[in-house]
Amino acid sequence: MQKGITSLGRFLIEEQRKHPEATGDFTIILEQIAFAAKIISREVNKAGLINILGKTDSINVHGEEQQKLDVYANSKMIQALDHIGKVCAMASEEEDEVIQIPEKYPKGKYVVVFDPLDGSSNIDVNISIGTIFGIYKRVSEGGNGCKEDFLQKGRNLVGAGYVIYGSSTMFVYSTGNGVNGFTLDPSVGEFLLSHPNIKIPEYGKIYSINEANYHRWNERIRKYVEYIKNYEERQYTSRYIGSLVADFHRNLLKGGVFLYPGDSKNPKGKLRLLYEANPLAYIVEQAGGLATDGEEMILDIQPEKLHQKTPLIIGSRWEVETFLKFMRDEA
Numbered sequence: 001m002q003k004g005i006t007s008l009g010r011f012l013i014e015e016q017r018k019h020p021e022a023t024g025d026f027t028i029i030l031e032q033i034a035f036a037a038k039i040i041s042r043e044v045n046k047a048g049l050i051n052i053l054g055k056t057d058s059i060n061v062h063g064e065e066q067q068k069l070d071v072y073a074n075s076k077m078i079q080a081l082d083h084i085g086k087v088c089a090m091a092s093e094e095e096d097e098v099i100q101i102p103e104k105y106p107k108g109k110y111v112v113v114f115d116p117l118d119g120s121s122n123i124d125v126n127i128s129i130g131t132i133f134g135i136y137k138r139v140s141e142g143g144n145g146c147k148e149d150f151l152q153k154g155r156n157l158v159g160a161g162y163v164i165y166g167s168s169t170m171f172v173y174s175t176g177n178g179v180n181g182f183t184l185d186p187s188v189g190e191f192l193l194s195h196p197n198i199k200i201p202e203y204g205k206i207y208s209i210n211e212a213n214y215h216r217w218n219e220r221i222r223k224y225v226e227y228i229k230n231y232e233e234r235q236y237t238s239r240y241i242g243s244l245v246a247d248f249h250r251n252l253l254k255g256g257v258f259l260y261p262g263d264s265k266n267p268k269g270k271l272r273l274l275y276e277a278n279p280l281a282y283i284v285e286q287a288g289g290l291a292t293d294g295e296e297m298i299l300d301i302q303p304e305k306l307h308q309k310t311p312l313i314i315g316s317r318w319e320v321e322t323f324l325k326f327m328r329d330e331a
Ligand SMILES: O=P(O)(O)OC[C@H]1O[C@](O)(COP(=O)(O)O)[C@@H](O)[C@@H]1O
Pocket: 093, 115, 117, 118, 119, 120, 121, 210, 242, 243, 244, 245, 270
């Protein structure tokens, strides 16, 4: 790729030319998600105004009050993907069941999972939020609304990524050939290549965990966090803003580890495997990092349910490998 300004559109064309087996015919899915992200970004930037109109009165499958923007982002993701003839079905954090493609539209060979708005508790306090997505090739014949195609291991992802709506809007994705980041230039309405070939540092100086849950952690997690906090050579700092995408993105660029472990109240933690942990685990492994639930790699977990939760420890190789040693009492 020559130096200079490269738009996401041009990059995707180049990637499809170089790796037809990877991007295949699902490049348009990535383009449509990027398009939805532009629309969502526009509304996120008016969040305060939208929230003046009050929140929806609907509650999602997790019993969480749906903020207006959650619902809005969810509808934009569905509208961007339901008619392009590439998608057999979708699964969203905001929908109890698999989202079927309307009869009037052709079905495709892929299924898409997404968290349309991650970090929603931060919407009305102007803290970065995000969208997370993953793309699988259908393994079934497409009957039963492709429901079983969602229960593939993350290792089967053909593409994944996230959008972060922060001081700028960024689109970060991979289709198995490395991780690339694009920053939205609102003046031209294009995502421009700003972070080519992202690699996460071997180790960092940041750990991200909600320490208010300290009293619920098991002994090994407490020991690991104490070890990191007192690691003389590096002087770690704590950074946790309660938006998984934002915490993950910062650690991806700077190095470090994000932890949302299971605890005495929530043995499987809070984050969802299909549309939060797996897509970010795919990205971090493509960038040279690791992601585990404390026992196995996130991407190797066999999903059983659409909205199942998983502990998530994700980031630089050294911090995650060290965590696994503590979990196995090998430290
Ligand atoms: O407030 P807690 O328990 O630390 O949880 C924070 C986590 O919850 C989340 O907001 C859950 O995601 P959603 O906002 O998409 O439900 C993550 O983004 C964030 O990392």
